[in-house]
Amino acid sequence: MISITGGQVLLPDGRRVPGVVELEGERIVSVGGERTQALRGRTVDATGCTVMPGLIDLHSHLTLVPELDRSQVVSRAKVALSGARQAVRALRAGITSCRDIGGVQHVDLALRDAIASGAVPGPRLECAGQFIAITGGHAWPHIREADGEAEVRRAVREQVHAGADFIKFMASGGVGRADESEGAIQFSYPEVAAIVAEARAAGKVATAHAHPEEAIRNSVRAGVRSIEHGTHLTEELAGMMRDQGTFLVPTFAIYRGLASAGRWPELAPRAQHVFDVKVRTFAAAVERGVRWGIGTDAGSFFPPTLIADEIEIIAGLGFSPWEVISQATAGNAELWGWSDVGRLEAGAVADLVVVEGDPLQNLSDVRNVRATVARGTVYDWRVIDADPGRPLLPA
Numbered sequence: 001m002i003s004i005t006g007g008q009v010l011l012p013d014g015r016r017v018p019g020v021v022e023l024e025g026e027r028i029v030s031v032g033g034e035r036t037q038a039l040r041g042r043t044v045d046a047t048g049c050t051v052m053p054g055l056i057d058l059h060s061h062l063t064l065v066p067e068l069d070r071s072q073v074v075s076r077a078k079v080a081l082s083g084a085r086q087a088v089r090a091l092r093a094g095i096t097s098c099r100d101i102g103g104v105q106h107v108d109l110a111l112r113d114a115i116a117s118g119a120v121p122g123p124r125l126e127c128a129g130q131f132i133a134i135t136g137g138h139a140w141p142h143i144r145e146a147d148g149e150a151e152v153r154r155a156v157r158e159q160v161h162a163g164a165d166f167i168k169f170m171a172s173g174g175v176g177r178a179d180e181s182e183g184a185i186q187f188s189y190p191e192v193a194a195i196v197a198e199a200r201a202a203g204k205v206a207t208a209h210a211h212p213e214e215a216i217r218n219s220v221r222a223g224v225r226s227i228e229h230g231t232h233l234t235e236e237l238a239g240m241m242r243d244q245g246t247f248l249v250p251t252f253a254i255y256r257g258l259a260s261a262g263r264w265p266e267l268a269p270r271a272q273h274v275f276d277v278k279v280r281t282f283a284a285a286v287e288r289g290v291r292w293g294i295g296t297d298a299g300s301f302f303p304p305t306l307i308a309d310e311i312e313i314i315a316g317l318g319f320s321p322w323e324v325i326s327q328a329t330a331g332n333a334e335l336w337g338w339s340d341v342g343r344l345e346a347g348a349v350a351d352l353v354v355v356e357g358d359p360l361q362n363l364s365d366v367r368n369v370r371a372t373v374a375r376g377t378v379y380d381w382r383v384i385d386a387d388p389g390r391p392l393l394p395a
């Protein structure tokens with residue numbers, strides 16, 4: 001039994017109550033009551049903190065670490081080690097589940113399994129395997145290039161065979177390199193339809209990276225589960241998405257970061273443009289009833305702490321702290337069909353985060369992660385950082 005004591009506990013209805021959260025194995029056994037097992041078990045001190053569900057990132061790339069992008073020849077061993085480090089960074093950012101939406105050389109799938117078995121610390125992952133993209137398409141060279149209906153079907157089958165949980169494809173260009181355009185349509189409609197149909201035949205959903213209107217239309221029409229980025233979403237497309245239950249993951253923070261960080265001057269003007277357009281189209285899509293989730297694109301340029309930026313940016317568009325925090329937890333879990341995480345309640349998986357302060361009063365307190373609990377394993381960062389075993393959990 002582990003007891004998290006002394007903090008304010010964030011309940012699924014948004015109330016905060018003083019009390020204890022008790023964990024047994026991988027599950028939460030009680031929330032917000034008195035400590036029942038005073039004489040045995042471990043205690044985690046949450047004095048001055050809010051105990052809340054672990055954050056869920058619906059758009060991560062833990063094996064797509066930035067230092068790999070400048071090299072075309074990267075060993076799987078190097079990817080694996082970098083991915084394991086990113087997984088710990090995600091835990092430090094308070095993230096306990098990721099939809100890892102495109103990885104390198106299938107290392108994402110091995111990382112997922114290593115985390116699930118307890119061999120490597122990290123958030124729970126569901127993974128897409130390799131991105132499927134046209135020859136030279138977005139995220140090259142970290143893609144499974146495929147052209148034509150027969151080849152995209154084969155590419156989907158390869159991901160399924162390797163153990164992917166879902167399929168990710170690039171329906172358009174992006175802002176990853178100076179020599180590509182986010183306005184470029186990548187894949188014809190028949191190719192997109194073949195990808196989605198082949199995924200469905202294997203019992204999987206497909207999800208599309210799509211910026212321009214036509215790429216979004218091709219993807220929604222073919223029946224993707226979600227649109228990633230969705231920059232040039234129109235009201236008509238938003239209506240289609242709402243009616244089909246296709247959700248949107250806008251990923252604001254990466255574009256603001258690319259525009260403002262100063263490290264990618266060749267990408268900054270386009271990133272700023274994408275951000276500005278997205279602010280308008282996202283508001284219109286929400287107005288039309290499109291369901292949306294919180295995802296970061298962490299790994300492609302920035303570390304997993306990007307989730308705090310995403311939360312703050314979306315709050316700045318007119319949502320309350322509770323609305324964005326509940327979306328980053330229970331809301332994201334519901335969109336992706338994870339029924340056992342995202343809420344602090346007895347019986348749920350013990351995925352939670354202890355943050356200093358009160359993010360419902362001061363949203364940036366989501367950055368002050370004191371401890372992360374992932375499937376019942378406690379990572380108390382103050383203790384870890386003071387411990388000689390720290391090199392096992394890099395900062």
Ligand SMILES: [Zn+2]
Nearest residue numbers: 059061297300
């Ligand atoms: Zn991405």
